[in-house]
Amino acid sequence: MENTITNRETEPVADPSGLSLVLTPLEDLTGFLLHHLGRLLLLLITSSSVIAVFLIFFFVIRESMPFLKEHDMVEFLTSKQWYPEADTPKFGALSMIVGSAYVTVASLIFAVPVGILAAVFLSDIVSFRIRELVKPVIEILAAIPSVAYGFFAVLVLAPWLQNKFGFTTGTNALNASIVLSIMALPTIISVAEDSISTVGRELREASYGLGATRFETIFKVVLPTAHSGIIAAVILGMMRAIGETMVVWMASGNAAQIPTPWWDLSQSVRTMTASIAGEMGETVKGSDHYYSLFATGVLLLVLIFALNIISEYFLVSAKKKLGKI
């Protein structure tokens, strides 16, 4: 391999001294094979995660196909009737879709302002030393297993909500939203902080140099410039909230219903993820119920995939705007 100096394609030139500088593949078979096998191996390793994504898509869609073929999609998306084990089973996933939307949106209402303000605080207000202290702590929030958050929701938050506000149940949409918002915070803070930091000293100095205060600089220059990255941060946080299973299963109360009145977060809901996780163990493989859960999975995958593409778009346009690409 080390002897391969020139391009292998070129014909060996007849050297008057008889010493050719060019190796043909046959002359250096081991080197040739090692080179190509090595490349192949590395390619396989690096593409394994990509392959995994495709396999997940493939199997989830394959398992859902029998349901998608036999049942009315409109009913699946718009009916509130979810009685999969009844004599005449009904598969209306609307209450789960709405449940997912509820806890996601409600958690973002808590997490987005707190996350963005925390990102601004970390990047523009506190000293370098404090930032280096606080950032790892926030990142630990992301590393806590979700079941631990679930315990917190059930053992601390639920009784507190019940006693403090007199809710009929402590495990409800509000509880799940609060815990989800804490879980989405590290994602939102770190992505937003990154994009706020890339705004750079030049623009901040330009603003201060024109007589702007720190408040004006942050809200009129820094945040508008970083808005694409901040939107991406919010979408990534949203994906975290939609995809979360264990916490919503433990904290949301798991009632497949749409709260009435619609804004009442103190009622129990059930999300798509909790529905899949909770019911999968009870279904018979190959039954309609089983396939319908995979159809819910397809819906989730499509949602997450779409959000991912949107956030990627905003992250790329954030970089373009600052001339980093």
Place this chain on the structure above:
Amino acid sequence: MPTSTIKDQTKYDHIDSIVSLSEKKNSPSKSETDCQCPVVKAENFSFYYGSKAGVKDISMEIYPCSVTAIIGPSGCGKSTFLRSINRINDLIPNTSSKGKLLVNSHNVYDKNTNLVNLRQQVGMVFQKPNPFPKSIFDNIAYGPKLQGIKSRSKLQQIVEESLKAAALWEEVKNDLKKSALALSGGQQQRLCIARALATKPNTLLMDEPCSALDPIATGKIEDLIGKLQADYTIVIVTHNMQQAARISERTAFFCLGELIEYDSTANIFRNPGKKQTEDYVTGRFG
């Protein structure tokens, strides 16, 4: 001291062409302004990054309606001094200062200095053109809006005046809504000058404003500086000694954080009083 040397300038028989050019350009503004009290005055001023001194014990006076150049090798403190004048160096943590730095006879390092007013009176143009990622109009209107000007027609008037003063109006008057980032580097830098002028400052600090530009754009900025000095006090830091010779009336030579020599540009380049200055301007050092 500078006044006497200016009169002596006519006595020189061999005149460097560059310097003579700058004299012709600079002389009218001098006769127009009889105000001789300094706009910026440093009295034993030192500035520290942590425990390291950026500039040490600087005493100099900068006169109104003229161009003062600060030259010197890299890391000699010329930018530090310039950025101390509007206290933009405050943004760097762990800095401190000693001595006095007076702008319009107020010590800017006083505790009760109004930084907003200071920075509106002392505008700044940076090394790299740094327009906001907003429209041309919004870039210029940013400063006036901060001052509380809301009327659209008033803002329009300020934008037009500022762009005209920065010799950019003819090139952009039909594209005021376009992003400032779509302009060329030289246009962006003139936009930044227009933006600084929009807050109606009396002093402009320029930190190597041409170092990121090509020669043609540099020429335009230099012409502009020549025009602006009639109305503004301009302090310019530059690496380019020909530039200092071309555009400035007085030149300060900094080295290792200290002010080595400060005199009329003609004297600094033709008849420097110190060996160090001579070595630097003749290219033997730095």
